[in-house]
């Protein structure tokens with residue numbers, strides 16, 4: 643694949659091309675095509691051509707309008723690899739901004755363990771859970787360790803077969819190396835331990851509900867039975883067998899309530915329970931940096 647490009651546009655955006663594109667360097671190239679000097683590279687032609695298109699369109703490129711466009715993960719990854727190679731800062735920054743929305747580093751409320759963005763009008767990336775494996779690699783390539791805790795936490799929910807065999811992009815298989823795999827499995831073990839804390843939180847709520855409920859809840863014993871059954875149903879469906887200590891329970895509560903209205907405590911108990919569980923999730927989130935070796939954690943909001 644061959645591209646004819648303006649050397650000044652390439653030199654402006656491609657830091658590493660500046661020397662290669664100087665008039666003396668171009669004059670020294672021995673090969674030429676249609677009167678233009680030929681510079682050969684080993685990059686993927688598909689992604690290099692997309693990158694060139696993004697740079698030629700500049701700010702008008704859809705690429706830079708993340709609220710309006712969804713970039714498929716394999717395309718984002720391919721472009722990111724070429725952009726990293728030539729240090730194209732504007733494109734790398736956009737890749738990081740999009741990845742940060744899928745793998746947040748500050749606010750737990752933005753973490754989505756299944757990478758299910760079906761409710762979003764325009765997700766920043768068309769991404770699947772198994773793409774978190776390649777996201778770990780991208781975080782390292784782009785020197786963005788702050789993406790690692792959330793990326794590893796998503797990996798913790800991927801089935802072992804995929805985790806070990808890797809994920810396929812075209813003719814390339816991306817796998818975690820041994821050290822990354824150990825880190826992922828170690829983190830998964832700790833997240834599973836955190837599940838017992840979530841269960842403990844539910845049981846403590848039943849044994850000693852927050853004092854604020856005393857004057858609000860009219861029937862604590864009925865509410866306690868409902869919450870006990872709710873916890874039991876979570877155990878029965880295997881909720882605590884998966885690393886779910888970071889998952890919001892709000893959606894799960896409403897699903898259960900819809901199927902089993904008899905499990906619904908009063909609105910006061912319901913709200914207090916959700917707040918208590920969310921506080922517990924926050925404690926796990928605070929530990930995530932330590933689990934995956936990233937400090938400081940969480941990262942302060944910019």
Ligand SMILES: [Zn+2]
Pocket residue numbers: 859860861862865907908909910911912
């Ligand atoms: Zn109640």
